[in-house]
Amino acid sequence: MSDLETKPIIMFDMDGTLLDLAFDNLIWNHKLPERHAHTHQCSLQHSLDTLHAFYQQHKHTLSWYSSRYWTAKVGVDTLQLQYDFKDQIRPRAGCFELLEALKAQGYRCWLLTNADCAGLKLKLENVDLAPYFEVMISSEEIGYSKECIEFWQILQRKHPFDPNNAMLVDDTAPVLQGAERFGLSKLITITQPSSDQVARNPLELDYPAINDLTELLPLLNPVHTKELNVKTA
Numbered sequence: 091m092s093d094l095e096t097k098p099i100i101m102f103d104m105d106g107t108l109l110d111l112a113f114d115n116l117i118w119n120h121k122l123p124e125r126h127a128h129t130h131q132c133s134l135q136h137s138l139d140t141l142h143a144f145y146q147q148h149k150h151t152l153s154w155y156s157s158r159y160w161t162a163k164v165g166v167d168t169l170q171l172q173y174d175f176k177d178q179i180r181p182r183a184g185c186f187e188l189l190e191a192l193k194a195q196g197y198r199c200w201l202l203t204n205a206d207c208a209g210l211k212l213k214l215e216n217v218d219l220a221p222y223f224e225v226m227i228s229s230e231e232i233g234y235s236k237e238c239i240e241f242w243q244i245l246q247r248k249h250p251f252d253p254n255n256a257m258l259v260d261d262t263a264p265v266l267q268g269a270e271r272f273g274l275s276k277l278i279t280i281t282q283p284s285s286d287q288v289a290r291n292p293l294e295l296d297y298p299a300i301n302d303l304t305e306l307l308p309l310l311n312p313v314h315t316k317e318l319n320v321k322t323a
Contacts, residue, residue, distance in 0.1 A: 097198055099256040100310075102223075103236075104203035104210070106261035106283030108303070109217060110180045115284050117172055118145075125166050140164075150237045150264050152229060155204040169208050179216040182280075184303035189222040191307060200225040202245070202258075204235050204265070225249050236265040242272035259306065266297055278306065 105114050118141075127137040144163060145154075153159045157169040192199055201223045203210055210228045214220050227245065234241040246253075257276035258269050261283035270277060279297040282289035292299035300306055 097196075097255065098310075099198045099200055099251055100192060100306075101200045101202050101256055101258045103258075103260035103262070103265065104201060104205060104213060104219075107259055107280055108182060108185050108201075108219060109213060110182050111261070111284035112286040113175070113178045113180070115286060116175060116178055117168075121171055121175060122160075122164070122166060122168060125171060126164055129166055150235060152233070152235050155209070155229065155235065156206045157208055158206065169212075172209065172212055176212060176216050179213060181217050182283075182285075182303060183301070184305070185217075188303040188306055189219070191304070193222055197310075199223050200227070200249075202227050202229075202236060204229045206230045236260070237262075237268045239268055239271050242269060242274070257310075259300075259303075263296060278309065 123137040127134045148154045160168040207228045229235045253273040259278045261280040266277045277297045279299045281299045281301045
């Protein structure tokens, strides 16, 4: 294993972790039902019911995150819809302050997102995250969503890393569970992924939790230890 592979890596999710999930909630829970109802000349309630059923069927699969899939499925250009409201894409509290600090301290940072390649491109065009990351991966490129252990196995083959020297910050429990099954033990979640929803109680979450991203900084020393076993608000 090379020296580079042994250096600590901080792996970040994008939506709900670095970026405010309120944008995605706006698109998928409000704007898409409205446009679906207009396109198909049906009631808003009918569109809400139809889309909710589709969402439940495909949640946590690769299709769930694909704008191409949803465009074909519901007859609405979902990527264009996201571009129509791109001004609502915003970083979460402490995002750039944390990334600047990590860059100054020499940490390796990776961006791992379930957003499809087109969605990743859209977000990067509107929030300039790219300069802070040596690796940026969409699960579409891997062929599995981050919830699947295969995602992590393929990622490691493409970009070798030591799970014992890596930390993952992600707002989604099934993703953290998939990473844990693979062998990552330094796992952090987010109490309030979306600014339009109430923050979750950190004591009720399965992983150590932060809200403002700069709260990660005091937890970085445990990257070098076996376990993270504290919870913080």
